[in-house]
Amino acid sequence: MTPYLDYTVGAPVADTRAPAGPIEQRWDRRRFEAKLVNPANRRRHTVIVVGTGLAGASAGATLAEQGYRVVQFCFQDSPRRAHSIAAQGGINAAKNYRNDGDSVRRLFYDTVKGGDFRARESNVHRLAQISVEIIDQCVAQGVPFAREYGGLLDTRSFGGVQVQRTFYARGQTGQQLLLGAYQALSRQIAGGGVEMHPRTEMLDLVVVDGRARGIVARDLVTGEVSTHLADAVVLATGGYGNVFHLSTNAKNSNATAVWRAHRRGAWFGNPCFTQIHPTCIPRSGDHQSKLTLMSESLRNDGRIWVPKAAGDTRPPGEIPEAERDYYLERMYPSFGNLVPRDIASRAAKAVCDEGRGVGPGGQGVYLDFADAIARLGRDTVSARYGNLFEMYERITAEDPYRVPMRIYPAVHYTMGGLWVDYDLQTTVPGLFAIGEANFSDHGANRLGASALMQGLADGYFVLPPALNDYLARQESEPLDPGHPQVEAVRQEVVERLDRLLSVRGDRTPESFHRELGRIMWDECGMARNDAGLRRALARIPELRQEFWRRVTVPGTGESLNQQLEKANRVADHLELAELMCLDALHRTESCGGHFREESRTEQGEALRDDEAFSYAAAWEFTGTGRAPVLHREQLDFEYVHPTQRSYA
Amino acid sequence: MNLTLRIWRQAGPDDPGGFSTYRVGDISPDMSFLEMLDTLNETLALRGEEPVAFDHDCREGICGACGMVIDGQAHGPQPTTTCQLHMRHFEDGATVDVEPWRAAAFPVVKDLVVDRSALDRVIGAGGYITAPTGSAPEAHATPVPKEAADAAFEHAACIGCGACVAACPNGSAMLFTAAKVVHLNLLPQGAPERSSRVRGMVGAMDAEDFGGCTNTGECATACPKGIPLSAISALNREFLRGTLR
Amino acid sequence: MAATGAVMLLYLVAHMLGNLKIFFGPDDLNGYAAWLRTVGQPFLGHAWFLWIARVVLLASVVGHGVAAYQLSRRDLAARPQKYARRRARSSYATRTMRWGGVILALFIVWHILDLTTLTVNPRAEEGHPYQNVVASFSTWYGGGIYIVAMLAVGLHVRHGFWSAAQTLGVNNARRDRVLKATANVLALVLTAGFLAVPVAVMIGAVK
């Protein structure tokens, strides 16, 4: 038993910014009550925005349009490459263009329920309201959404909801939305409203007199570590799925920004809530560097199965119908292959654990289109999924028209993140978190096509007025760059990098990352239990110590050094992983993506414990490896009444 | 399988750079080219040597970060990005040359990493539709004919990887610029800025170190997203139209 | 580039048709040459038309050459470093535009000295193009220069025609195939049409 497990429970935390009153009016009220900054004065305020994904790019562009001086950062060589670019499926909005019964109220309802009643009603309702404006905004920017012959926008249904509210641009919705925001941002960069620092990584947060006043960042090309000061700092740095090493996230996505902010006083909300996506291409060997998502839409026509007998290594074509187990259709007759993500994922893991998995290492299940091809014809199947089939074939060299696809679940999204109030402000005044970096709107499980919606809602519409309000209430006294506290943070960063460079051990950062990923996947992945989490919590601190003893980083810090970047990120993953496991251990209920094997219904499904756990967990940092403090934010449901999810 | 790699190593922009030869064994045909380089880098790091620097992020062929010239071809022998190029397309025992994008507008940062920020500046000079947040009309107020929407999408698919510039014997960014101009100019939303957009972007392109287009067509052959060569013609048309009026 | 190239292309088509008159005998061609000098009369003075055409042509050749030179300078500067192993995926015609152009430029100089100013033509007679042409092609090098140049014209036009369409913005996805086919036909007709003369002289069909 490590002392880390003896966390203490601190004072409950309340969202003091959320307005009261009827839920439909809260957002209006908040905007009306927010203070404003005189347009003539805005130029005197500097705002740092870290990140250029959907959340960051939309925020940077909007704040600069309003007249603030924006200083923005990303670690890629261009703001256009942020991880948001990879989103495939689509973006939700309650436009009700189909007249199929959709409404703001229904999107709100679906999102609260989909999040398994672990998100704030006020936030989710606001998100549903804003969703409508997002589509207008993006269309005006020239985002080429799919259209019908009449020239109007096309929508489809996504992620098992009954209305068609998902707007899309072929399989590249994230790319097109991000390019829209990036182009708006580029306009501001060219016009001088935004000072853009690409290839620059934030390595720490500067907090002076209890307020966020800047960041310490490293220029990844020259290696220079510098401080940037501002009146407020916005983190739009994305999710932390890469703690698991293998995920569908971009290879360089990482947790450093949020974790450094956490260490400086920003509480971390629901760190254990991660989403596992059921339809990814299985890993092909130890060399695997990341996992590739195959769109969920494939489950509309593909049938999922494994051999009935364990250890059956015959090629799929030689396994007769009678010896196949279409397990989702068997276990969930009414939803079949279309059960929600978390259920499909767990079922796949279960059959593979029974030794019935297929493909190399037995970590895969078949997604078979033979019936669909027989029923619809090859042409129809190709029209629907042709590009996905091509992508699959390019990666695996197998032709899905002839051989069933192999799929396996993979880490995809993190619902947890920095705890923020209704204004998206963290527990450090002046520090805001938007997009996947915060914990706000998805509860314990995110619905498909809702992350893009949330990122853009935060950046275009929610953050700007909130920031106005904050800045209007502050005396904006300039901070001396030589302030001892500023210099101290910079010094700490430099020392840490020097330390990483000076160990000169015998293991690469990648090898530690891989080992950490294995622990997290096995013990804190799709299904979690007390014993496993304790094992992980014992092993992670050891691994962390080993890391600081044995890691090797060739080269120097004075130039582009990708191993150094990697090592620094892995060091933070090694700390965050511990908090994730602790959060998973303390939440003994199952909810959404968090499945505790001890807490399930008679049918084996996730069983919530609303009595004990109807709260968001906000963790306060007390020191590396030291037991954190838990602050609970009670969640009350006035409009959507908690029910047990059932898909049997 | 085993390969001999001749990789361009260059410590920084001012270093002359040169090829170094490495042997990589135990390559699985299922590896991507970048995963193969990962394994090389692991070995180099353990030997205390500096690993080969290269840009990459999504590894799904969509972010446009990756890119290197493999045996004289931008992104290598397949019509896709380097991260989606798999080792099964190489022959056991072959010698493979790996170089950075070469163009005056893309100075080498280190090894295979180049500075493509010129492309961002081209976008900043007009590659957008001015639509301040909150000012947008209802999305269905302006229907867009499906053909226009589809064609706009086809051109919007550009990932900004710069392979077109790398493949062009003139180091020209015409295809990249054309893709954005066509995407936005085809849409009714893009109409008000139609002329200023093309003039601004072409002007910015000329102000960078890009060469001029002599219609060689290598760019479109190298483009992993299939941006068609006709885009360049359309760009020229828009430019003539935009400057004549 | 495209505009000057197009002017020259038009000239070439006319020039080739004119040249083919050689097959109708000396009188036809010589008469045609003389006619050229009287076009527009009495509106224009004697040989004015010819001189206007010459000025336009000269301006085109010079303009085209200068533009080609400037563009090439800029293009070479934009690609200071070569790849170790280049695998060009464009056509031969495309890759030889620069050298083909240089060959053409040299040829034009030679051609004018040969058949217009008659400086290098050993048995030249003012006003008798038919005889001059025959004389010029009667030596192996005389004919040889023309044959090489005609092949260069063919290649230059094959890419140049399509390229000009591209540059002037008249190409699009639908027209592309038609334009390419037209370029091929045009290049072929021009090459064959021009080649016919020296070949005919050399094999003795035209004397």
Ligand SMILES: Cc1cc2nc3c(=O)[nH]c(=O)nc-3n(C[C@H](O)[C@H](O)[C@H](O)COP(=O)(O)OP(=O)(O)OC[C@H]3O[C@@H](n4cnc5c(N)ncnc54)[C@H](O)[C@@H]3O)c2cc1C
């Ligand atoms: C494969 C895939 C498919 C998806 N498909 C969908 C979908 O169809 N629909 C949907 O709604 N959602 C989807 N999602 C989820 C969605 O894409 C993400 O949640 C969302 O894009 C996150 O956006 P973001 O702006 O918060 O962060 P990101 O886009 O991740 O951007 C993070 C930014 O922060 C910067 N950054 C991070 N750390 C630092 C640092 N320390 N210093 C400087 N800069 C830093 C990065 O450079 C980057 O610019 C998908 C996700 C994946 C992985």
Ligand code: HEM
């Ligand atoms: C003075 C000698 C010449 C030189 C140095 C020369 C050189 C070039 C060069 C370098 C190009 C650019 C390549 C390209 O755009 O694809 C070009 C294009 C072209 N040339 Fe020439 N050329 C010469 C003569 C001619 C002649 C005699 C013709 C007439 C048939 C001609 C017609 C064209 C055309 C139509 C183009 C395409 C223009 C464009 O795409 O903008 N050229 N030439």
Ligand code: HEM
């Ligand atoms: C076999 C092919 C050709 C023949 C027989 C031929 C013949 C002639 C003749 C007889 C003249 C002199 C006309 C006169 O002075 O009345 C002439 C002029 C000229 N030719 Fe050709 N020609 C040929 C090909 C070409 C080609 C390929 C080009 C261009 C690339 C060309 C360009 C010119 C030019 C520019 C002049 C000068 C026009 C003038 O100033 O009068 N010719 N040619």
Ligand code: SF4
């Ligand atoms: S046009 Fe093609 S090659 Fe050029 S940047 Fe875009 S995607 Fe890359």
Ligand code: F3S
């Ligand atoms: S290869 Fe270069 S010359 Fe033009 S057609 Fe493409 S930009």
Ligand code: FES
């Ligand atoms: S790494 Fe993103 S396109 Fe290759």
